[in-house]
Amino acid sequence: MLHIYCPHCAEYREEEEFRPKGEAHIARPVEPEATSDEDWGNYLFFRKNPRGLHHELWYHAAGCRKFFNITRDTVSYQIHETYKVGQQPSVTKQASSSKGAAK
Amino acid sequence: MSQQNRLGTGGRIDRSRPLRFTFNGVELQGFAGDTLASALLANAVDVVNRSFKYSRPRGIVAAGAEEPNAVVQLGASEAAQVPNVRATQQALYGGLVAASTNGWPNVDKDLMGVIGSVGGKFMPPGFYYKTFMAPASMWPKYEKYIRKAAGLGRTPKEKDPDIYDHINRHCDVLVIGAGPAGLAAALAAGRSGARVILCDEQEEMGGSLLDSRELIDGRPASAWVASVLAELATMPEVLLLPRTTANGYHDHNFVTLHERRTEHLADLAPSINGRRQVRARMHRVRAGEVILATGTHERPLVFSHNDVPGNMVAGAVSTYIRRYAVVPGRRLVLSTSNDHAYRAALDWHDAGREVVAIVDAREHPDGDLVNEARSRNIRIIPGSAVIEANGKKRVSGAQVARIDIGGFKVAGRVETLSCDTIASSGGYSPVVHLAAHTGARPEWRDDILGFVPGKVPGMTPVGGVQGKGAIAEALADGAAAGVAAAQRTGFQVEAPALPKVAKVREGRAVALYQVPHVKPAMRAPKQFVDPQNDVTAAGIELATREGFESIEHVKRYTGMGFGTDQGKLGNINGMAIAARCLKQTIPQTGTTVFRPNYTPITFGAITGRHCREFFDPRRYTALHAWHVEHGAKFEEVGQWMRPWYFPRGNETMHEAVQRECRAVRESVGILDASTLGKIEIQGKDAREFLNRLYTNAWTKLDVGKCRYGLMCKDDGMVMDDGVTACIGDNHFHMTTTTGGAAAVLDWMELWHQTEWPELEVYFNSVTDHWAAMAINGPNARKLLAELTDDIDLSRDNFKFMDMREGTVAGVPARVYRISFTGELSYEINVQANHAMHVWKALFEKGEKYSLTPYGTETMHVLRAEKGFIIVGQETDGSMTPEDLGMQWCVGYKKPFSWIGRRALTRPDTKRDDRKQLVGLKPLDPKLVLDEGAQIVLEKEITIPMPMVGHVTSSYYSPNLGHSFALAVVKGGAKRMGQTVYLPMADGRVHAAEVVSPVFYDADGARQNV
């Protein structure tokens, strides 16, 4: 049972108020008709399933009915941050690996 | 019997309140304050069960959750039956009825025992896999017999009359375990003003302090416990939960607590003032900080016949004597690897019974407790251990020998001591189970010879579970953790002054798990590691020889730590033995994973209130009471209760549906359509949004007009459909399927919020706001005309697919001339609070037209006659609009690439051999095909038989005079007129002709009148 901070309600809420909606930042190709079958297939069906940091889209179904993003570790289930649709994550694999390299 | 093992004084029992109870049919007596186990021991009941696999007699071994043998069936009546109750955790009450769960026909005279006594060679580990799994078809027969013989308890055959519930709690600090460390932590955190929950699985809080020999501030430790509990009880933000087991530790400090509220009072929950009381409650706790003060479980030593009744762990002996005033025998031999266990001998001695000897595995035991034993002239045998117990249903002696631990062998002659009780202690295993639930791997500590909890964010282990078992140390550790946890959750408090506790000097323990025997380990008399699952040391050794090197594989192959036990008593010993056999260290061997629940929980507590009428929400329309009154049979659609059909008199469903179908086609019928999803859409970009959402075009839909729309996912597959009306230029009223309403609204929000936030449009569910009544049939217009004087119903002024506002039966209404039956039809929508008035008025005026209420079944037949699809019935997430023959509903010319468009031009969605919607006309006109039946092209069955589709809807139509079906068939559009076949499981093969899916009034004349 995750404890999730909704960036719109500005509160921690229980997981049962939310619904997961899969990988975040899956943008629909701007010109679908100019997109190849392969690229369209990738957009429709192919998703990351990483071990570790993952950016996910969630929906505050029983609360404000807003979609937002979560950066979550799929191993420890630790939530590093939540942020609104349209924003970019500040915790990323790149950021953490470059931090690791600096150490 | 007369409680012959009960002491005349001492203990925490109330001798003024004797309680009668029954065990295996025998009436016995105990006292208030007893557990069932302490009362059984008081009455010298040696055999409480038969073992799972070998059917060996078993007695009580422990005093707490780790008890493996005294697992009983509880309940005086059938409805009150509860299996798998540990006698050590069940408070005694007057009238308690318990029985052994294992043993058939009974524990003393056991048929399986015959097998058990010779069974060692026949039942090695993996026995069930090796013996009973082949042939697989026989397993159900074997299993039935094995289960009956092994006896795993049984569920009640009657309904449980008790109620259970869940409660959601939030706190700053959750303290699990109310021993010295937990109490100190709760006290410190509680004084800060933080919200604190303290839970403990026992009847009384205090843990080890309740049977401690030591003094706190010069008084018995239990007096300090009482003073702390009294202070905690005065704190408004502190919640004390005794009889409450933390049974699961989940993500982000979410912990479930299983509280037994009435199980110490009776086997069924008593009512108070006529109000039913909750028997068991699951607290779902979200904690800021968790303090884990779960203490330790003592490990017994693994020696031959260590399962004969009379073998106990040393600490349990102390607990029974000091807490319950029960001495579970006359003559004690203690076998130990450490100082702490000496308490058992001292307590036994204090009780005035004979301590035959203390057998200590260490060459030079030295410590305060050792010295006290010496000063009492108790015989101490150093460098030795009990290697085998004598006796069958009760210990009659202990075989003692000098042992070489490093060489794993007996190093001297064997001496047999006469005794009836063997207490053993191989050290103390921290109770790491809860922390392990989170996925944190326990970490081995050589200094304490045990695993401590792995790191969990927001969790602090304190006291015994951290290897700080001495009282003074535990108090200090707990208090510091309480202060720190309070601070981390935003509360300031000074560390509480700690009480004075004299330090007990203890010598270093030695690592001893399996005791060597004079015979090699594989041939020594059985040395039990996990008595509940009858796992022996030799069994573990055999598993490692057979190639099982991972401890998880050893566990599964032998059954160690299975079932209700979850590795409390035997796991560390088992790992140590596996490590020895694999010639590696214990940390290299590692632990198995512990999973919730820590101890068994009744289904009642898991279910809580989510049962009976509360299992799933039932949603009702505003007209439900009328349907009930008029005898409707109901069907659950989503969570809605919808009238299925309205039988008259003794009508069967078939007869009722036939009558309802005719009424609609011949006069007028009425359907409660309120369950259809309704979404209000407002905004200047509403039209554009609909263009992107639906497959067809919405730009030119005039105000006051309705249009049917299909919705696809972006993979081009149909996800929902419905009629949407334009009620203002920037204002639309959308309908969805009953089951799809919430999903469609979420879908619209998803696209609006994540892809097209620039579109100025808002949506809101108005499903519940509007009640919808659909009148269908040639007389629908006449009926409606009787109830409205402000809507022009004439054919030319209120056309098919028009919407009008007006008044129906004096109630403001929106009337949609749409049809799901193919008949002349009006759907009257009014604010739901006024719906019953309108519905009743329709029936008043409808009498002369024989207005007939109909349900979902008739609706299905009528729409299927017209070839109208139902999403989820004709579609399954793999049907495109074109597969459904609905090209007319696809607007390829719309400028924006609407949801699903791109996918519809992929080669796969363009194939002409996709499954396509067709009608089927069975060659036998009375035959109603099975929905879901597979369709093939050949009558003769060959293998493999290519299947080309299946039946999606199938009915008998009184209007057509024959049966008919809708189906999806590969390339079906090109198969019109062909005969296809439907092989049934019983060998029959039905035949049907492929026809158009529109069976009735193909040109739509009836709905355009």
Add this chain to the structure above:
Amino acid sequence: MSEIAQMDLNPRGAVKSESPLAMARVNVALASSARDAGVVVREKPFLGHLVLRGNAQDEAFRGGVERVLGLALPLALGPVARDESRGVSIQWMSPDEWLIVVPAGLEFEAEAALRRELSGHYAVMNTSGGQTVLELTGPKVRELLMKCTPYDVHPRAFPVGKGISSVFAKGSAVIRRVDEERWELVIRRSFADYLYSWILDAAEEFGVFVAPAEPAGSAERRIVREVAVEGH
């Protein structure tokens, strides 16, 4: 017809209205009086419910709402704006969504007044038939709510005045704390029977009493109108 269809859905003549709880039954042993009960349940039926959508950053939007309803638009999750004497409240539901509750029968006037005052991108949607209000009072209401919702109802997390929406049993509800021991639930019509039965069942151990529904007053009909007129 215009860009937006507005319709007064309340009948003019004598029409018997039925609240969502009209058919609800009591399946538990009730306390003999409100005084003996830890929880008193009362329905406040037929109130006017409007969903308002719009841009909270838009000053004109905020000002328009305030002129019509006499209450400042709440801009974040927290206290419900409420005038008990006029029976009007505004609750923040989402950054661009509010729940407005007005006395019975006034929803059309309120909607019309809002539409007169507001412009640009906004929406007003009438949901009066689709939901009802349950009032829960008594010393045990907080404990009862803990059995119903995962939301923290402790005064430190849920002070008087606050309103939220969350999971409730296996459905959902809007939960508002009106007073120390007085709470309101706004529940959906189709779930009303389920939630009401659940509440009674869960409250039985505390003693539960069902008080007669609050009569839908007609005297207050002018309140919103007056405010709206004042605004001009």
